[in-house]
Amino acid sequence: MAVKSFPKIDVYTGAPEKKYALYMMMLGFAALALGTLFGPLQAFNYGGLDLYPLLKPVFQNYYQGLSLHGVLNAIVFTQLFAQAIMVYLPARELGLRPNMTLAWVSFWMALGGLLLAAVPLLLNEASVLYTFYAPLKAHWAFYVGAAIFVLSSYVSIYLVLEMWARWRKANPGKITPLATFMAVTFWLMWFLASLGLVVEALFLIAWSFGLVAGVDPLLMRTLFWYTGHPIVYFWLLPAYTLAYITLPKLAGGKLVSDPLSRLVFILFLLFSVPVGFHHQFSDPGIAPYWKMIHTVLTMFVAVPSLITAFTIAASLEVAGRANGGKGLLGWIGALPWNNPTVLAFLLGFLAFIPGGAGGMVNASFNLNQNVHNTVWIPGHFHLQVGTLVTMAAMGTAFWLIPHLTGKPLVARGMALASQWLWFIGMFIMTFALHWMGFLYAIPRRAHISGSPIAMEAYKESSAWMVLNIVSGIILLIAAILFFYVIFATALQNRRDPSQVMAEVPFTQVISKPEGSSLALLTERVWFWFGIAVVLVLLAYGPVLFQMFTNMNPVPGQRLW
């Protein structure tokens, strides 16, 4: 029988930021675990198999499950992971400690907001999906909780900017280290991007308390998508940062270019936000020329991802050749595929390529007409956020949880299997969804398995539907394996510092920033932030001014 002794020492004495990063990340994974449970139910729905009647005492309908899936996975998990990674990496790189009081304030705000929003979600009082389009009206606790949750990220912005300012004061004239540079531009981008959601939340909260009788649905949509597109870069850039900063070293190589990596983040700062109308191509009330302007800007935001594809691939090639890979493609086999972190990134980036190509289709003003709001769209973003972003987080957890806790990774084989299965499952599912949306116009977010009318209308796609059921089963197994690995790792009693990475695996670089005119140019972060603000004012200002001065409020409805 095990006798529990008093904890001898707090392992986080001397590194309290490790505890902060661990709590943020594990809260994120807990949210992801719950949200992911509803994923297979969605996949089965698009296979014509309705399991929701079995959940009836607890969950009332498909749309409640879908709301939980979207909110927990796309909004909660992603933000918490960013708050862990994009604060912890600069703290380690600069050798500075963030303001720990405020760090914990941000954690408790996030947790409090999450719990408050969870109550109406679990009671079927907020089944409005993660886009919460007005005039569908949720319980006020949903809007207030979500607002507190999002505002906790503003504390993270402050934490990083404050550390950066402290470092610059102590190191005048030096170029900001790369991970910190990425974190600073990332958080500034998010500040600019989140303003739409914050303003929308003010309207929705006033409306849900009955202070105003209605809200303008088009204005709410526009504010939502003002944040709603750049939020995908808010999800993606922590994955990119980890790919630039840690992946080359983990794979056994070096990052090829530091200055070019900085350019990528400056381009995201500039072009992430003024692109939201490409989600509103089908909307009346926004003139076509504004939509065309956003089309052009959206195309430009592909550039930093194209550069990333080059830089990451070249860095991996350097790694593969350093590991002894020969010939044109021999370096690919020489990469450490048996390292679960490296595997997760490799498979994630592989899925990201067709996902990016599909994104170009969605961003095209004309082509979007064929796929708008069909299941093509969830097919697209499950390749991007469901595969690369999530796999980067999962892969990173495999070394980061041991690094933060001193507890070695358990069940490494299961970790590897989880990533292969996740990749295969997502690939099958997204393949089916793309075709079902494009060829058969099957709508996204529709409880078709519960509707004989819908099943009759979409019967021609039944062969594709089978793939959804298969993928749902594969993904469920992958999720069980993954969550077992990380929770068994984090909750075990064994601590063995000799079995874990003591330091963050910061990469070395081939092209250094010192002496690079590009690196000097990108170092003027506030100047670029100013340009980003101007671009947003130009791309959104006139339209938003028009909408704010001509509001057409509509009363709320609860139709679920």
Add this chain to the structure above:
Amino acid sequence: MEHQEHIIERYERAWILFGLAMITVFIILIGYMMLTMGNTNPVGAGRIDATKVRTEGDFANPRVEQVGDEYVAYVQAFAFGYLPAEMRFKVGKKVTFYITSPDVQHSFHVHNTNINVQVIPGEIAKVSFTFTQPGEYPIICNEYCGIGHANMISKLIVEP
């Protein structure tokens, strides 16, 4: 290492140029196709009081009208269906749809065409299309509108 760095930088530059060129071609193609290939992108045709859609104006009387050699259709997308319940057109004639909603957001997606309209209460959407093939065309709501969303499927008929 110095040598390797230079090779990588050369490829880097070529790749970025390729990317920029690709995007430029895409943008030009999008613009060209929008202008020349029958634009079915919905545009706004004014605003309306959503609470009065069912009682006042053109949408209180959802209908298909023949105007000269063309059709005009006033369509209500509501939770959970479309009015008029059945629309008929002759093949080869231009149809202009005006669509709005009396309650929440919906959509008006006509399968096998490029008609795909976000229907927003308070806004009137307008889109024109000429059907060149006779047959039945499913109309599908692809915006979540509540518990009956998946049932919101209708059809229009194009007669030879």
